[in-house]
Amino acid sequence: MTNATVCVVGLGLIGGSLLRAATAAGVEAFGYNRSAVTVEQARAAGHDVSDDLGATLDRAARASSLIVIATPMTALDPVLDAIAVHAPDCALTDVISVKRPVADAVATRLPGVRYVGGHPMAGTSRSGWEATDPGLFRGAVWVVAADDGADPDVWLRVAALATAVGSVVIPVATDEHDRAVAAISHLPHLTAAVTATIGGADGDLPLRLAAGSFRDGTRVAGTAPLLQRAIVEGNRLPLLNALSETIDRLTAARDELRDHGTVKVLVDDGHRARLRYDELSATPAAPVTGVRVGDPGWERALRHQAYEGRAWQG
Amino acid sequence: MTNATVCVVGLGLIGGSLLRAATAAGVEAFGYNRSAVTVEQARAAGHDVSDDLGATLDRAARASSLIVIATPMTALDPVLDAIAVHAPDCALTDVISVKRPVADAVATRLPGVRYVGGHPMAGTSRSGWEATDPGLFRGAVWVVAADDGADPDVWLRVAALATAVGSVVIPVATDEHDRAVAAISHLPHLTAAVTATIGGADGDLPLRLAAGSFRDGTRVAGTAPLLQRAIVEGNRLPLLNALSETIDRLTAARDELRDHGTVKVLVDDGHRARLRYDELSATPAAPVTGVRVGDPGWERALRHQAYEGRAWQG
Numbered sequence: 001m002t003n004a005t006v007c008v009v010g011l012g013l014i015g016g017s018l019l020r021a022a023t024a025a026g027v028e029a030f031g032y033n034r035s036a037v038t039v040e041q042a043r044a045a046g047h048d049v050s051d052d053l054g055a056t057l058d059r060a061a062r063a064s065s066l067i068v069i070a071t072p073m074t075a076l077d078p079v080l081d082a083i084a085v086h087a088p089d090c091a092l093t094d095v096i097s098v099k100r101p102v103a104d105a106v107a108t109r110l111p112g113v114r115y116v117g118g119h120p121m122a123g124t125s126r127s128g129w130e131a132t133d134p135g136l137f138r139g140a141v142w143v144v145a146a147d148d149g150a151d152p153d154v155w156l157r158v159a160a161l162a163t164a165v166g167s168v169v170i171p172v173a174t175d176e177h178d179r180a181v182a183a184i185s186h187l188p189h190l191t192a193a194v195t196a197t198i199g200g201a202d203g204d205l206p207l208r209l210a211a212g213s214f215r216d217g218t219r220v221a222g223t224a225p226l227l228q229r230a231i232v233e234g235n236r237l238p239l240l241n242a243l244s245e246t247i248d249r250l251t252a253a254r255d256e257l258r259d260h261g262t263v264k265v266l267v268d269d270g271h272r273a274r275l276r277y278d279e280l281s282a283t284p285a286a287p288v289t290g291v292r293v294g295d296p297g298w299e300r301a302l303r304h305q306a307y308e309g310r311a312w313q314g
Numbered sequence: 315m316t317n318a319t320v321c322v323v324g325l326g327l328i329g330g331s332l333l334r335a336a337t338a339a340g341v342e343a344f345g346y347n348r349s350a351v352t353v354e355q356a357r358a359a360g361h362d363v364s365d366d367l368g369a370t371l372d373r374a375a376r377a378s379s380l381i382v383i384a385t386p387m388t389a390l391d392p393v394l395d396a397i398a399v400h401a402p403d404c405a406l407t408d409v410i411s412v413k414r415p416v417a418d419a420v421a422t423r424l425p426g427v428r429y430v431g432g433h434p435m436a437g438t439s440r441s442g443w444e445a446t447d448p449g450l451f452r453g454a455v456w457v458v459a460a461d462d463g464a465d466p467d468v469w470l471r472v473a474a475l476a477t478a479v480g481s482v483v484i485p486v487a488t489d490e491h492d493r494a495v496a497a498i499s500h501l502p503h504l505t506a507a508v509t510a511t512i513g514g515a516d517g518d519l520p521l522r523l524a525a526g527s528f529r530d531g532t533r534v535a536g537t538a539p540l541l542q543r544a545i546v547e548g549n550r551l552p553l554l555n556a557l558s559e560t561i562d563r564l565t566a567a568r569d570e571l572r573d574h575g576t577v578k579v580l581v582d583d584g585h586r587a588r589l590r591y592d593e594l595s596a597t598p599a600a601p602v603t604g605v606r607v608g609d610p611g612w613e614r615a616l617r618h619q620a621y622e623g624r625a626w627q628g
Contacts, residue, residue, distance in 0.1 A: 141522065185524070207498065209484070219530045233576055257553065258554055266508060267546075269507065269510075280522055
């Protein structure tokens with residue numbers, strides 16, 4: 001690639017951590033944040049940041065930077081509009097936790113822009129510059145969208161950035177990503193919420209008796225409600241499907257318990273899935289082999305290898 | 315009390331740990347286990363145990379021991395029948411994780427026996443003598459059933475044993491206990507199971523993307539399925555109610571998400587309950603005051619104080 005500078009738009013937990021991690025990894029990076037307070041904090045820490053979005057994007061255009069959108073989903077549209085004015089030729093990615101709504105907004109507001117979506121699966125329960133951590137992405141999965149027709153140059157730049165900050169790059173189609181995170185991230189927020197709610201629905205006494213299964217199973221319900229909602233409500237359709245399947249399976253378990261005194265099917269299914277998760281967690285991903293990004297069918301070939309448990313390693 | 319020896323029937327994780335903890339606390343304790351291997355292991359560790367149930371119960375009768383049933387629920391009936399033959403006058407308690415089915419079985423098979431149920435809320439994900447731990451009960455809640463008409467002498471002996479091994483004694487009515495553990499222990503096993511199941515329902519890729527919310531929310535699904543089922547299926551009616559309420563709340567959340575794009579009610583409710591749990595966990599229980607066990611209405615008075623967050627401290 002001809003130019004490796006990175007422009008991070010939005011310096012919250014993910015964006016701020018990315019600015020720090022990229023800088024620490026020797027990648028030239030600069031950034032923008034709306035809040036002057038955050039800009040002050042980032043500058044005090046030695047970073048090259050501004051609260052002027054237009055000027056920041058003009059600079060990105062001059063430097064042919066990779067622009068990384070790291071704002072909340074709710075702040076996306078004005079950022080896209082500013083990019084259309086100031087830096088429409090830049091390579092573009094984002095780190096927002098749903099991919100289809102971002103891809104659709106980009107296609108609507110920036111037709112023809114070279115965009116490849118991304119999602120680092122890294123912690124989001126705290127916020128603000130104080131919470132940023134240059135080690136946040138180390139060992140985390142970073143999904144890089146590998147849809148048919150993706151721009152190979154942008155794809156490689158996004159994957160190189162993710163790899164530079166220590167992440168494991170997994171190529172996934174946009175809609176596949178959103179279905180997956182509905183199942184393994186957004187639904188767990190709602191099952192934790194309902195578990196906590198039932199535990200607390202009958203006064204304090206049950207909560208006083210609660211031990212490990214309740215403590216671990218409801219931990220994520222302790223995250224700030226607005227933050228949880230911003231994450232899960234942005235993935236409405238896939239989450240609706242996951243919720244409906246959850247309700248169906250719990251209803252089947254309730255009926256099995258009522259009619260036959262057992263919850264065998266649900267407990268066995270859950271145990272099998274958890275063991276598989278443990279196995280996969282203990283197994284480092286093998287590298288993608290034999291795919292040259294840009295060759296005909298590279299997107300499909302990458303996705304296929306991801307299904308088989310391989311990760312992109314540059 | 316005139317005699318403080320304890321006879322532990324069943325030396326699995328809970329019973330074996332209790333034998334060790336009581337002995338370590340200076341309480342004279344002996345025990346029985348069906349498996350000669352476990353008996354060998356316990357003897358090798360210096361404990362006074364036997365694989366002869368009749369002889370063990372005869373000894374308990376001679377010593378007026380407190381008998382603690384620590385077998386699985388499924389092995390309860392033959393133990394009760396043996397107690398009817400060998401030690402019908404002994405004070406009796408148990409450490410099984412549901413209380414109404416045990417109380418009913420005792421009332422049927424041992425009418426007139428002096429029984430007070432108990433339940434130490436301590437870990438159960440491992441089993442066998444190797445897993446026993448004399449520190450298992452330290453700081454754990456030990457529910458001691460305080461139903462109207464409970465025998466005050468037996469109640470005090472059970473509470474003294476629980477206190478001796480370091481537990482926090484909470485007096486709770488039998489049915490109240492079963493409703494509470496359905497909510498804070500048995501339901502969390504099923505919500506963990508369904509969360510794991512949905513996460514694993516679409517191949518390995520979603521599991522490869524899973525991070526903290528999935529890992530913590532499904533941890534308990536890793537427990538051996540037969541052990542999970544033995545615990546939760548024994549509490550069928552309260553668990554049916556908790557499951558139905560769970561299904562209702564998830565259905566309301568699904569409808570709210572579908573019709574209004576939000577999951578505010580569920581996320582807010584869950585967050586409030588989890589915060590309350592955190593508050594209660596951080597606050598040591600105040601001692602019960604002004605109740606003399608045996609005085610008229612003592613059972614109700616103890617339960618009332620437990621509702622207000624107090625624990626029995628002897």
